[in-house]
Amino acid sequence: MPQRRSKRVAAGNNKGGVGKTGWVECIAAALAEEGLKVLVVDVDPQANLSRRMGRPYRKESPLVTTAEVIKSGEVGVAADAIVPCGWGGIYSQRIDIIPSRFDLENRISEAAVIGSRGRLARALQGVDDEYDFTLFDCQPSLGHLTQLALAAADYAVALVEPEYDGVEGAVRFRDFVESEINRAEMGNPGLVFAAAIPSMVDGRLAGHAHHLSTLPDIFGEDRVWDPIPRRSVVKDAADEAIPLAELGSRANEMREVFRVAARRMIKELV
Numbered sequence: 589m590p591q592r593r594s595k596r597v598a599a600g601n602n603k604g605g606v607g608k609t610g611w612v613e614c615i616a617a618a619l620a621e622e623g624l625k626v627l628v629v630d631v632d633p634q635a636n637l638s639r640r641m642g643r644p645y646r647k648e649s650p651l652v653t654t655a656e657v658i659k660s661g662e663v664g665v666a667a668d669a670i671v672p673c674g675w676g677g678i679y680s681q682r683i684d685i686i687p688s689r690f691d692l693e694n695r696i697s698e699a700a701v702i703g704s705r706g707r708l709a710r711a712l713q714g715v716d717d718e719y720d721f722t723l724f725d726c727q728p729s730l731g732h733l734t735q736l737a738l739a740a741a742d743y744a745v746a747l748v749e750p751e752y753d754g755v756e757g758a759v760r761f762r763d764f765v766e767s768e769i770n771r772a773e774m775g776n777p778g779l780v781f782a783a784a785i786p787s788m789v790d791g792r793l794a795g796h797a798h799h800l801s802t803l804p805d806i807f808g809e810d811r812v813w814d815p816i817p818r819r820s821v822v823k824d825a826a827d828e829a830i831p832l833a834e835l836g837s838r839a840n841e842m843r844e845v846f847r848v849a850a851r852r853m854i855k856e857l858v
């Protein structure tokens with residue numbers, strides 16, 4: 589059996605709108621710029637990642653999505669859903685995506701079916717061996733869809749907006765991942781909570797500075813990665829469904845932030 593090279597990383601938080609999808613799209617771009625091959629898997633029925641990376645679902649030209657992959661759950665079936673991301677250039681050469689669509693919502697009702705939690709892991713078996721990273725963009729929930737991603741992942745990272753509810757949601761995600769019972773039930777006892785990544789950080793807000801200062805105590809100093817600032821350029825790139833690089837020099841600061849973050853990820857997630 590070939591050894592899987594790909595490190596699988598699930599990005600989550602029990603709170604919505606904290607920058608999970610923003611992180612996945614920008615870190616995927618930064619990893620690609622470092623020459624790595626990345627598979628991103630949209631595990632959110634909102635399908636924000638799919639649209640932002642140029643693979644929106646359209647009825648007239650339907651794609652195979654995570655909804656069909658998970659419905660089947662057969663070993664290796666995820667290969668049928670992989671398409672290059674829609675950004676063009678090196679990004680389309682190095683970043684593939686398994687897109688999502690709203691129908692993924694219907695998979696939640698299958699949570700009680702025996703073996704259903706392992707469907708994404710089985711579907712990916714043998715499929716992402718040749719990638720450097722596989723990134724799962726989770727919905728703001730600890731429910732079935734997030735558990736499908738966690739059952740398949742090697743690492744979980746929490747995006748933490750440094751506000752009360754953002755920190756609490758990240759703690760719930762961390763505690764869920766670190767529960768031995770949960771990991772055993774997901775069939776993934778080796779899953780590791782790797783990092784709390786401060787996100788959407790606004791340096792002008794005293795509240796953000798305060799919550800940032802609490803994170804090392806809550807998550808452990810080594811597990812708090814460098815903050816991702818809140819900058820309109822990230823939102824603009826997301827809204828226009830383009831990579832940061834296409835926004836020219838005004839994206840330089842954030843490209844550097846994600847370059848540093850990508851290098852840390854490459855070094856630490858082995």
Ligand SMILES: Nc1ncnc2c1ncn2[C@@H]1O[C@H](COP(=O)(O)OP(=O)(O)OP(=O)(O)O)[C@@H](O)[C@H]1O
Binds near residue numbers: 606826
């Ligand atoms: N670093 C950032 N700076 C500024 N805006 C950002 C940043 N990261 C994300 N955003 C924007 O903030 C909004 C919410 O971010 P995003 O969609 O990434 O959050 P999310 O946690 O994935 O949300 P959900 O829980 O709904 O999936 C989006 O409009 C996004 O483009």
Ligand SMILES: [Mg+2]
Binds near residue numbers: 609636725726727
């Ligand atoms: Mg999202």
